Amino acid sequence: MDLHETLLHLHETPFILDVLRAADDLAGSVDRFGSSSIDELRALIRDESDSLMAIAAVHALARIYDDEAELELSELLSSDRAFLREHAAWAFWTRLPRLDAISRLVKGVISGGFTGALAERTLQQWALSTPDHIALAVEGALAGESMPEPRARLAETLGLIGGRVAGRALCYLASDDEEFPVVRFAAMAALGDRSGDNECLRVVQRYAELPGELGDVARLAAYDVELALNAPRRARLADDSATVPRTAGLTVAQLFLHADIDRGLTKAGAGDNGGIATLLVRLGDALLLEDGIDRVITLSRGSPAASLAALPGEHSWLPGLTNPPEERHILAPVPLLTAPTSTASAWPSRIAAERGIRRALLALGPVDVLHLRMADVGSMAAATVAAHLGIPVVFTLAPDPHGVIHALDMAGTLTRAGFGAVDEHEHYWFRTRLVQRLADQAAHIVLFPRPELHSDLRELLGIDIEEKPGHFTVVPEGIDVSVIETALTEARGRVSEPQTTTTTTDPFEQLDSLVRALPSNRHGLPLAISVGRLHHVKGMATIVEAWAADPHLRRTTNLMLVGGDITNPSADERGQLDRIEATLAEHPEARDGLILAGHRPNDVVARWLGAVRFGTPAGTSLGTPPDPPLIAPGGVYVCGSLKEEFGIALLEAMAAGLVVIAPNGGGPATYVVDGVTGFLVDTRDSAGIRAGLSDAFALAAAPEADVQQRVAQAQALIRDEFTIHAMAHALTRIYRDVATAPQGPGTAGSGSSRTEYAQ
Known part of the structure; x- marks a missing residue:
């Protein structure tokens, strides 16, 4: 034309x-x-x-x-x-x-x-x-x-x-x-x-x-x-190794630079330390149980000192640099030389990210496969490094930000006139082009399951899977079921055998303390819990609006949000907290039943999910046992995300036996059975979430036989299809195929060293 x-x-x-x-x-x-x-x-x-x-x-x-x-x-x-x-x-x-x-x-x-x-x-x-x-x-x-x-x-x-x-x-x-x-x-x-x-x-x-x-x-x-x-020597070794049949297992690298990832997952839920941080730690460990995987390198942000500690080699003229302990799952911090910032604001970290990723991959390599997720500055930097080093890339492709753009467009909150102002903060135009660039570079593309996967990819991304079916594999994310099972055993045990003494470091006592701080008339109510970052995409403020505006809900239940840095909130977190405060000003009685717990380690959250299901009986807290119990059984889990590509926290809640409220699109629609194990609702406004909460509490209060049947159905589904080990097994096959395939068009090493994301 x-x-x-x-x-x-x-x-x-x-x-x-x-x-x-x-x-x-x-x-x-x-x-x-x-x-x-x-x-x-x-x-x-x-x-x-x-x-x-x-x-x-x-x-x-x-x-x-x-x-x-x-x-x-x-x-x-x-x-x-x-x-x-x-x-x-x-x-x-x-x-x-x-x-x-x-x-x-x-x-x-x-x-x-x-x-x-x-x-x-x-x-x-x-x-x-x-x-x-x-x-x-x-x-x-x-x-x-x-x-x-x-x-x-x-x-x-x-x-x-x-x-x-x-x-x-x-x-x-x-x-x-x-x-x-x-x-x-x-x-x-x-x-x-x-x-x-x-x-x-x-x-x-x-x-x-x-x-x-x-x-x-x-x-x-x-x-x-x-x-x-030492680059010439590495190049010669690489050329020599290319002619020798592979005997050792693969080294796989994965990254998420917007999180402070530690083995204890102590910062999960703060800032951008979302479910991806938990996933990468547990996935890395699970991959090492697979045949053919020797090492996993997980890169996240960290200080220069932490980065040094993770690097191998003895350099006598560099004081303090020593060989780290032998680890098969290596956590390698990348120093960005700036204060931690949100994903949307982290683009100026590109150069430091490229430098740190290149250093880690060279020092800890040779790396056989690099797995990228998300269209952010970390993936952009890592893709550039991979292209230079000839490392094939596996990319998890999701319609992000495409799904958000479409949802906002349909809701009328993103318009052609206002797009530029929104793009200044969210960088939608750049990110959609980056997704395309990463997809073009990838040797293989991993997809999340979606109810209408093929049509969604065509409509949202303009990608037709049928044109190259061998290039795409659907891999559900998974959770470590053993963590939830342990948490449920402990939570159930507190009900059947109440303890008279606990410690303030006990996860259950921490939860009790939060509920005990509410007015006494709020004790003994069931709890709705949501776990996630305080970010507008996660819809935490919308959940509060939905719950607070319903007189029956706010009178008969309490609401707890787990996530965010409440003490020193980021700009995104402050925006959600301000919206929550505005809702409480409009409905002041809701203030008595709302708990903002801040971010908590994943193991603590798992135990809280168990307590939300079974309740907190009298005689389990410090001092004089409360009467009635602090938390009634029959709580629910609510996800208010504008979009959820899959939903690790939702899977954990289902595994814990909770009725869940989830977005009616994306990944959750493939595993939440509407009206049976949870409710799929329109999360774009509070009305859908409000209806979901009412229905969920009613379902959670069903006769015990019905509850047991629902819980058994949800847990069987997760054990069969959505464990971290099933995910690791599926990805191992992909990594093996990519690492052993000859490089050609579409692989990381085949492109020009000049990486363009604009055109």
Whole structure:
């Protein structure tokens, strides 16, 4: 179609997702070597009634090789609409360097955020052809910038530029005792990528001998230098091993960089430490029980010191660096050199993520397969590293953010006019393109089960499984059933044999304390529990709205939310807490029955699920036993997620014997039997959740024989199909096939080292 036909089609396209997918049609219909299309694209960009089309026009403008188009793009870098600045910085990635745009991109780096990350990425690309010019522009900006965070971003950008100008500036920044620590960290980390610069090596070696965090960063940089110097030897060993039949098992790497993953899962539910953190720890352990898997490397965020402790090798000139204990499931922290932030805000961590992932995979490798999940900065960085190292990628593909976009579109809360403002925070346009890029790169794609899987993928992602069926495998997630079974045994035991003494560290006593703090008239009521992050996608505030607005529910039940950092909430957590507070202001009587428990370790949550089912009998708490019991039996589990690709917490609740309320789409619809083991509801507003809560409490109060039959049905389903060991077994077959297959189109090692996510 020509430009006019394409514009007509896009204007008449009813759904936002369809416009996102068809945006390339607009870019393909412009006059690429003339100015005839510019006026129409300019009009679209300036039309504030349709920001969705404005974004599409920016990327179409980048396809026109004309000075007028470049000038328009450059001007957009200074637009008063932030989303246009963001997409212009992104679009310039495919263009040749332009002098007036360089200074504006540098200003974007200074401003930070997602726009800064895109501007930095474009400058990195442009520096391949004009390194000194870019370096001098960044140096000039440093001379005029006095705040630590912008200076750190500029130092990091210098680290992406080759040549002596950038190297000299980095050495100065890293060595300057008067410089802000965060700036010195960024500069020192970058020196590890300059193994051919003797002055940089001298700075690294000098500071690697010193204690403290700067010394830790220098020691990591020294490790990077050593890895680079040993690269030819590793390449020869890799070539030799390629001709030798495999005798050892596989080494599989997996990651989630937005979590602080520890073996005890003590931070589960805080910030972005959701179910994926729990899954990766238990999945890694389960994979090691499979034939053919020798090692699992789980990467998450962590400090420079923690990263050093996980690295192998003896380096006598690097104090404090020793061989870690032999572990088959290795937890490898990746230092992002910034304070923990939400997934939506973590894109500026791309460079630190790439550097840390590359270091871990090289040092702990050779890695046979890298499994990526989610379209986030960690997967983006890891995909880039995998492409450079020739590591095949398995990608778990889900319609995310596609499902959220579609749900918001259908609810009328995401419109074409308001898309740009929402995209500034959620980066929907970028993330949908990243999903496509990761899918294209993957050697194999894992899918979650969905009721209408084939049609959903066609409608939401534009992917037809039937075109390449051997490339896709449906693998349900799973839980460690033994953890739930132990928790149920303990919870049931408290009912049959009440204890007169407990300790404050006992999970059940912790729960009792939370309920005991409620007014006495709230004691003895059944409990609705929800476990998850305090994030708008998880719908925690909507659950409170649903429960609080129903007089019968709030009078006869209590509600407990488990998750989030209540003491020091992130921006996302604060948003949910503010919504909850607004609901309590509207329904003040609900305050007496609401418990905000904050995040708790997974093992504690498992025991709480048991207590919600069986209740807390009199005589089980410290001091004088309460009368009536603190918690009545017959509680329920409620999930208010806007979308749930599968639902680990839901599976755990079902395994614990609770009636569950779940979203009526995505993964839960494949295992929740509506009206039997739970209720599938529309979670986009509180009405569906409210109805689900009423129905769930009624079902939980059914005669004991009916309860036993329901629980047996749910538990049998999970034992048969949704255990962590079944998941590990299915993935092992995929990993083995991918690792032994010859690399060709669609594998990580076959693509260009230049990784593009925009087009």
